[in-house]
Amino acid sequence: MSRLPLTAHDREVMLSRIGAGNFEELLRPIPTDIRLSRALDLPPPLAEAALVAHVSALAGANTPVLSFVGAGSYQHFRPAVVDYLCGRPEFRTAYTPYQPEVSQGTLQTIYEFQTAIVELTGMDVANASMYEGGSAAAEAVFMAVAATGRPCILVSDGVHPLVRRVVETYAHPNGIAVRRVPLLGGTTSMAALREVVSDAAGLIYQQPNFFGCIEDQPGLIEASHGAGGLAIASVDPLSLAILESPGALGADIAAGEGQALAAPMSFGGPGVGFLACKQSLIRRLPGRLVGATADSQGRPGFVLTLQAREQHIRRQKATSNICTNQALVALAFLVTVSALGPRGLEDMATQAVEKAHYLQRNLEARGLPSAFDSPFLWEFTVRTKGPASAYVDALLPRGIMPGLDLGTIDPPMTDGLLVYVSELRTRQELDQAAALMEEVRHG
C-alpha cells in the first residue's frame, strides 16, 4: 500500500532493531490455526479519484426533493462559518481532552457549549454531550429513577415515537416500567396523566410535541411534581428562542437533540444530544463536564471535572457508560448560536413559525385543515381527505415530499400528514405545495 509510510527498507531496519528475522515472528503469540489464511474478501482498492467517483455515484443515487418532513430531523439555514471553523484540524483531529494543557481549545468550547445549553434550557448545569436526543432521554430516565427510587417512568404519546422506543429499549433490561400517557386533542391528556402519575419517577413530555402541538408545560410539570416525580422535557433548542424554557417553568431535566442548530440532516446523524438539569441532580448527570479553574500560575483554564461520576473512574458504579460523545457537533452547535446570536435565533424561529402558519392557512382554505386546534410552531398535522400516503405518492413525482405520512408511525394515523416548514422555504414553494395538495384532495 503506497499510502502507508513504512517502506521495505524501513521494515528491514525496524525488524533488525527489534531482533526479529521477519514480520511473522512478531505474530508468534497468535496460534497459527486461528490465523486468517487468505486475504479478506473485500472489493479491490480504489485510488482516490476512483473512490470519489464511486462514492459520489452512491450519493447521487439518493433523490433530493423539496421536503416538508421534519419529525425530529430538521433542515435550517447553516451559516458557512460553521463548517469553515469545525473543519479545522485542531478541532477535528484531536480527541477527548485528557491532557488539558494541550487541549484548552476543546475544553473552552465545551464550557461555552454548556453555557449555551444552560441559557437556552433555563437549567443550572448541562453536560457535553450525549449521542443524540433519544439516548439523552433514556439517560434522563435513569437519572429520574435513581433520584426517586421509583422504577417506573411515564412517557407522553406526544414524545417522538422513536425516542419512546429508545427509552423502552433502555428501560426493559433494568426492570423500569414505561407507561404511556395518551393524547387528547393533540396534547397530553391531563386526566389520563393523573390516573397513572402516583408512583412514577417522572414524566417525559416533548415541547412542542411530535404532532407539532404546544403542550401545557406548567400543567404537566405540576402534575408530575404533585405526585413526587420529576418532570423531563424533551425540547428542540431553536424553539427555546421563543418558547419559555423548561427550567424557568420548573422542569427538572431537559434532554434533546441539537441537530437543527448544528448539523445537516445527513440521514439522521451525527447530531448532538444534550442533557441539562437542576443543581440538585448534578451528581447523577452522566457524561463529560468541563469546569473552569486556574493553572499553577493563577491563569484561567479549563479541565474535565466531577469525573468520579464517570466510567473510567467509577466503572460499574458510574452514572453511565458514555465515553466518546459528539464533541465536534457540539462545537458546531456553539458556532451556529454564536453566529446567529439571540436575535438571529429569535428571527429564525419566528420566520419558521410565520411561514408554517402561512402554509397552514393556505391548506385550510383549500379544504385541508389541521387535525388539532392547539397552537403550534413550525410543524403541524394536516387531516388529509383519504390516506396521507396518496399525497406522498402524488407529489413525489413532482419533486415534493409533502410531509410525513403518519400512517407509517406507531400507532398509525392514516389520514394524518405531519408537515414541517423551515424558514428556508420560499412563499412560492409554499404556494406550489399547497396547490398540488389541493389537486390530490380533489382526486
Added chain:
Amino acid sequence: MAERIIYELGSKGRRAVDLPELDVPGGNLDAILPAGARRRTVPMLPEVDELELIRHFVRLSALNHHVEKGFYPLGSCTMKANPPVNEVLASLPGFTGAHPLWPARLIQGSLRLMAELECMLAEICGLHAVTLQPAAGAHGELTGLMVVRAYHENRGNPRKRVIIPDSAHGTNPASASLVGYETVEIKSDPDGLVDLAALERVLDEDTAVFMLTNPNTLGLFERRICQIQKMVHAKGALLYMDGANMNALLGIVRPGDTGFDLVHLNLHKTFSTPHGGGGPGSGPLVVSKRLEPFLPVPRIACRQDGTYEWDWDRPQSIGKVMTWWGNFAVLVRAYAYIRALGGAGLAEVSEGAILNANYLLALVGDRFDLPYSGPCMHEFVLSGDRQKKRGIRTLDMAKRLLDKGVHAPTVYFPIIVSEGMMIEPTETESRESVESFARALLEVADEVEHDPDLVHGAPYTTPVSRLDETRAARQPDLAYKRRGA
C-alpha cells in the same frame, strides 16, 4: 494569553449572519403563541460579528494538540491519520441533504452504502450480521449486552453476571450495569493474560457473557483464546469482544474465527474517522447468526430487484438504541477508508501498526519497567515504577512530553499496571516520526535521572501549566455567568 469567553466578546446587537426578509405576512407571533408559553427573558448568547467569531475559534483552536500537528500516541484510542478525501465524501449534498424518514425510494444510495458497509464489517470480523446504529464504542457495548440479555431471555433465563478481566476498559463494567447485570472481575495471570483457573472458578450457569478485549489493553494477544471460548460456551455463556484494539487484527485474525459471538468496532479508531475532540464516533455491533434476530430495528433488507428497504418486522429485536439509524456521516468515512484500502491494504494497516509498536518498544523499552514482555501487538504498556523511585511519577513524565511537541500516552491505564503508560503509535506514523517520539521519551527518562525537578514542574511551553483539578471539582463552575447577573 488566555482567550476570553465568547460571552464576554462583542456588543449588544451584533451578529455574524443575516436572514433574508420574511416573504410571507408577518407579525403574528403574539397572536399565535399563548401568552404563558412565550419566553420572557432573552437568553444570554454571544453577540459578535463574523470576524470576531472566527478569530475567537481560530485562537482557541491553536491551543489544541491534534493528529495533524504532531504525534498522538494515546493508547487504546488509535489516533491514526484521517484521510481528507473522506471529509469531502461525507459532505456530498446527496448524503447531507437526505432526511432519515424519507421513503426508501429516495434514499437508495444511503441504504446501499450502509448495506455494503455491513457486509464488509461482517467479513472483517468473520461474523454474520451488523448493526450500524450505535453512536460510539461504549454504545456498541451497551447494544451488545442488550442483545446478550435478549438472547438469554429468549432461552428462558436472562442470567445474572458479566465476567470482565481486571485489565478491561471502564466502559465494560459500566455497560454491564446499564443492562442490569452484576460484574465479576477476574485477575490477570503473571503474563498479563486471562487466568484460565480464575475464569473457571467464576464461570457458571448464571454467567451471561465474558467480555474480553483482544489484543487486551496491555497490547497482548490472548493466545489461549480457543480454550477460553470452549470454557465459556460449555456453560452456555457468550463471548464478547471489545473491538477497541481491532487495529491489530485486520486481515490477520477474525474474531468470529476465534469463537467470539459478538464484537463492537470503533470506526473512529480502526477505520480512520476523525475523533473530533471527543466525537462523534460510531460503534457498530457485529454478531453471529444466532444473535442476529435480536439486533436493533430497523434492519436493511435487499429486495429481489437489488433495491433496498427498511425491515421493521423483527419481533425478537431489542428495539432501538438511538432515534435514527446511526452516525451516517461517520459511516461514509469508514466505508471510503475500507474501499480505498481493500483486503490486502487493511492487512498492511495492522502489520504497520504492529511493526511500529514493536519498533518503538525496542527503542525505549530498556529505560522503563516493562511489566509484561512482548512481542506486543499494536500497542504496549510501560511502567514508570523505576522513575517513581526517583520521585517522578508517570503523570510528570506525561506532562514533560507535552513540552516536546508530542501528546502524552494514555496514563494510569490499564489500572493493573502501576504508573502505567499505554503507547499506541499507529501505522500512519513514519519510521522517523516513531524515532522522534522515542528520542523525546528517552530525553524525559534522562531528565528524570539528572534534573527531576525539571520534569516535576512540567509543562512549561504549553498555553497553560498544570491546572487545579481539585478546585474545579470543589467549586464547580460549569457555565459562564455574566457579572452582576
